[in-house]
Amino acid sequence: MKHTRPDELDELFAQARVLTVQDDAAAEQAVQAWRRSRRRVWPARLLLTTAVAAVIGGLLLIQQDQPLPTSAAYDVYRQASGGSW
Amino acid sequence: MKRFVLSLMVFGGLTAGFAHDARPFVQHLRDGERFQLHGEVESSVYFPPRAEPTRRQRDFPRVEFVPWLLERNFEVREAGVERIAGRQAVKYDLTPRHQGASHWRVWIDAQWNVPLAIEERTPQGEVVRRAAYQSIQGAPRRRLRGAAPRVNDDTFRRAVGDALPGLKLPEAFEPVGYRVSELGTELMFSDGVNVVALVIAPRAVRAGPGIASRRVGRHHVWLVGNLPDAQLSTALAGVRDVHFEPLGAFVPQQDRSR
Numbered sequence: 546m547k548h549t550r551p552d553e554l555d556e557l558f559a560q561a562r563v564l565t566v567q568d569d570a571a572a573e574q575a576v577q578a579w580r581r582s583r584r585r586v587w588p589a590r591l592l593l594t595t596a597v598a599a600v601i602g603g604l605l606l607i608q609q610d611q612p613l614p615t616s617a618a619y620d621v622y623r624q625a626s627g628g629s630w
Numbered sequence: 631m632k633r634f635v636l637s638l639m640v641f642g643g644l645t646a647g648f649a650h651d652a653r654p655f656v657q658h659l660r661d662g663e664r665f666q667l668h669g670e671v672e673s674s675v676y677f678p679p680r681a682e683p684t685r686r687q688r689d690f691p692r693v694e695f696v697p698w699l700l701e702r703n704f705e706v707r708e709a710g711v712e713r714i715a716g717r718q719a720v721k722y723d724l725t726p727r728h729q730g731a732s733h734w735r736v737w738i739d740a741q742w743n744v745p746l747a748i749e750e751r752t753p754q755g756e757v758v759r760r761a762a763y764q765s766i767q768g769a770p771r772r773r774l775r776g777a778a779p780r781v782n783d784d785t786f787r788r789a790v791g792d793a794l795p796g797l798k799l800p801e802a803f804e805p806v807g808y809r810v811s812e813l814g815t816e817l818m819f820s821d822g823v824n825v826v827a828l829v830i831a832p833r834a835v836r837a838g839p840g841i842a843s844r845r846v847g848r849h850h851v852w853l854v855g856n857l858p859d860a861q862l863s864t865a866l867a868g869v870r871d872v873h874f875e876p877l878g879a880f881v882p883q884q885d886r887s888r
Contacts, residue, residue, distance in 0.1 A: 629687070
């Protein structure tokens with residue numbers, strides 16, 4: 546097994562720190578891939594938020610159509626007929 | 631012949647005297663409005679229904695008497711003296727001249743002129759509400775705040791008719807109050823003692839005893855009162871529309887509790 550001398554290691558590390566065209570291309574690919582993944586997440590979140598809002602809105606609308614309990618009418622009568630009964 | 635005519639005049643005078651019992655009674659009610667007793671009251675209420683029909687309380691319940699309508703729509707007769715909470719009380723019977731409405735009995739303290747007991751019964755004789763002092767402490771005290779006055783105003787009556795064309799309450803009932811709440815616009819009608827409440831609301835209300843309601847355009851109109859359900863339904867059946875503009879000329883009465 547060949548052993549690398551310390552001065553050869555230093556040269557290797559120095560070479561690794563120098564950015565090449567291939568390094569730029571790889572970095573650009575990684576960024577593009579990350580951006581593509583973010584674009585996929587945003588529509589999903591927007592869709593989910595819209596769906597939740599629609600459900601809540603629908604429930605509120607259904608509740609509005611529900612008649613009030615008889616106690617609402619009787620409370621009005623109690624107030625009108627004198628109170629403290 | 632002269633003797634006959636004289637007898638008729640005397641008889642007429644006697645009966646006229648009984649019919650005039652309404653005025654002293656109305657004066658007692660006005661006196662009672664200004665004073666309050668301190669004691670324990672037992673009240674029983676069967677309409678509107680409540681969880682505990684009978685309970686003890688400190689305050690004597692209010693009844694919204696409307697003097698000019700009471701004199702017009704009720705026979706008032708003095709019906710003897712009884713003891714209530716250890717005090718002498720004159721009993722008055724109030725009998726409506728119109729069909730379907732409740733009869734009332736009021737016991738007025740013979741010395742202080744304030745109500746000691748009150749009772750509402752259906753035309754069939756069933757108790758609807760009853761309240762009576764069980765004990766009284768001290769003398770009557772003066773109220774600092776009066777009741778909200780009942781409206782006696784032709785312009786207001788016409789405005790209510792314009793706001794709800796086709797509304798047909800029994801003739802004895804007239805609009806005497808108006809307020810706006812979170813439920814909607816509320817109108818109070820009275821025959822002098824009995825009350826019917828009308829609500830113009832954005833939402834319907836469930837059916838129940840003493841409740842009639844129907845949709846009129848975008849609104850729901852409710853009628854609540856101790857009248858036969860058929861009478862309540864008939865009153866609303868002809869309502870053609872709801873107009874708020876005629877009522878806009880009036881300031882709603884404040885909630886008495888504020």
